Amino acid sequence: MTLLTEAPTALRSPADSLRCRNCGAQFPLGPVHACADCFGPLEVGYDADLLGRVDRASIEAGPRSLWRYAGLLPVGQQPADRVTLDPGGTPLVRADRLAAELGMRSLWVKDDSANPTHSFKDRVVSVALTAARQLGFSRVACASTGNLANSVAAHAARAGLDSVVFVPADLEPAKIVQTAVYGGTLVAVEGSYDDVNRLCSQLAETDEFERTAFVNVNVRPYYAEGSKTLGYEVAEQLGWRLPEQVVIPVASGSLLTKVDKAFGELGKVGLVESSPWKVFGAQSSGCAPISAAYALGRDVVEPVRPTGVAKSLNIGNPADGPYALDAVRRTGGAIADAGDDEIREGIELLARTTGIFAETAGGVVVATLRKLLAAGALDPAAETVILNTGDGLKTLDAVAGRQAPTVTIKPTLRGAREAGLLD
Numbered sequence: 001m002t003l004l005t006e007a008p009t010a011l012r013s014p015a016d017s018l019r020c021r022n023c024g025a026q027f028p029l030g031p032v033h034a035c036a037d038c039f040g041p042l043e044v045g046y047d048a049d050l051l052g053r054v055d056r057a058s059i060e061a062g063p064r065s066l067w068r069y070a071g072l073l074p075v076g077q078q079p080a081d082r083v084t085l086d087p088g089g090t091p092l093v094r095a096d097r098l099a100a101e102l103g104m105r106s107l108w109v110k111d112d113s114a115n116p117t118h119s120f121k122d123r124v125v126s127v128a129l130t131a132a133r134q135l136g137f138s139r140v141a142c143a144s145t146g147n148l149a150n151s152v153a154a155h156a157a158r159a160g161l162d163s164v165v166f167v168p169a170d171l172e173p174a175k176i177v178q179t180a181v182y183g184g185t186l187v188a189v190e191g192s193y194d195d196v197n198r199l200c201s202q203l204a205e206t207d208e209f210e211r212t213a214f215v216n217v218n219v220r221p222y223y224a225e226g227s228k229t230l231g232y233e234v235a236e237q238l239g240w241r242l243p244e245q246v247v248i249p250v251a252s253g254s255l256l257t258k259v260d261k262a263f264g265e266l267g268k269v270g271l272v273e274s275s276p277w278k279v280f281g282a283q284s285s286g287c288a289p290i291s292a293a294y295a296l297g298r299d300v301v302e303p304v305r306p307t308g309v310a311k312s313l314n315i316g317n318p319a320d321g322p323y324a325l326d327a328v329r330r331t332g333g334a335i336a337d338a339g340d341d342e343i344r345e346g347i348e349l350l351a352r353t354t355g356i357f358a359e360t361a362g363g364v365v366v367a368t369l370r371k372l373l374a375a376g377a378l379d380p381a382a383e384t385v386i387l388n389t390g391d392g393l394k395t396l397d398a399v400a401g402r403q404a405p406t407v408t409i410k411p412t413l414r415g416a417r418e419a420g421l422l423d
């Protein structure tokens with residue numbers, strides 16, 4: 001065995017095709033996202049032998065970012081190829097006090113707010129922009145509910161790429177500022193995310209945007225693969241094994257389907273011993289089309305008009321809805337949803353018991369976890385990982401009115417005494 005014969009394979013992407021998730025048709029890798037036969041969504045397919053060449057040692061010797069899993073990703077095999085703020089490597093926190101409060105035996109929080117732009121979206125963006133550059137695009141763009149906007153603008157700034165980011169005009173102020181500050185073009189659209197997304201699909205077809213990679217439109221198959229790294233990381237951090245249950249916030253449903261895909265791949269390539277896992281979805285009641293379909297036992301997801309505080313999850317017409325339903329049903333999980341006040345209480349409960357201040361999506365997960373436990377859908381005795389996908393500082397308004405100093409005093413001992421601090 002010499003390095004000379006190994007090098008070419010080692011640097012080859014394990015991806016070999018785009019496959020239609022609807023009809024199974026295969027297409028060459030490229031900037032396309034819809035099946036030419038049935039218009040179904042395309043997903044990256046892999047050569048099983050090439051995927052199988054990764055092992056624990058080679059991953060553990062890699063960078064402390066999601067790029068340690070490059071051997072399981074379609075792009076970025078060589079460091080020079082990567083567009084990256086080095087996301088990933090976020091803490092998996094043992095949540096014993098939260099577990100005790102909920103009557104659970106073993107609970108972990110995967111805290112993906114600890115990414116460079118403070119949400120899990122850095123994972124999908126790093127992979128999508130790497131793909132965009134490898135595919136020869138000169139500009140990057142996205143339709144966003146907020147966190148994607150932050151991450152695309154930041155990654156573009158780091159790589160020196162032009163960016164055009166489209167968001168609903170009523171986005172949280174923090175997410176507007178955290179996008180605009182990176183200096184790209186930020187377009188506020190007077191409409192819902194679904195309106196923004198439709199507009200981007202139309203723009204992507206125009207001559208003016210021909211050289212533009214829309215991360216969640218024409219390079220979506222690559223974007224989606226970035227979410228797998230959250231699943232890989234959880235397994236590695238547990239000592240190369242799968243959790244029995246995982247609770248995942250759901251907007252388009254992409255993250256949920258990709259964590260499920262990641263767990264499956266890990267077993268297939270022998271990085272973990274195969275063991276059963278259950279995938280649970282968490283939605284905001286103000287935008288719960290997948291949860292509603294689940295409750296009614298339907299396969300078809302009826303679009304809704306989103307409302308509610310969890311704006312990062314407000315996708316009323318979720319592209320991966322049917323596939324999320326499939327992953328949940330196939331693994332024996334469930335999907336439920338929580339209302340705005342429950343979401344606020346979820347944020348506070350998580351903060352008070354773990355020291356993690358989550359954005360509204362994290363509150364959705366904690367609140368939905370409670371409901372799933374109460375309904376008997378989730379086993380309190382089985383090891384469970386919940387995902388916090390964003391930082392509370394991004395959505396301060398959601399809880400600002402409920403939080404204040406315990407007491408305000410004069411800077412004197414008398415002031416302290418009068419406030420009861422010396423009793």
Ligand SMILES: *Cc1c(COP(=O)(O)O)cnc(C)c1O
Binds near residue numbers: 120121249251361390
């Ligand atoms: C985008 C996002 C998700 C999940 O989105 P999917 O479209 O379902 O992949 C979850 N949490 C936060 C905070 C997000 O920004």
Ligand SMILES: [Zn+2]
Binds near residue numbers: 020021025035036039
């Ligand atoms: Zn098809």
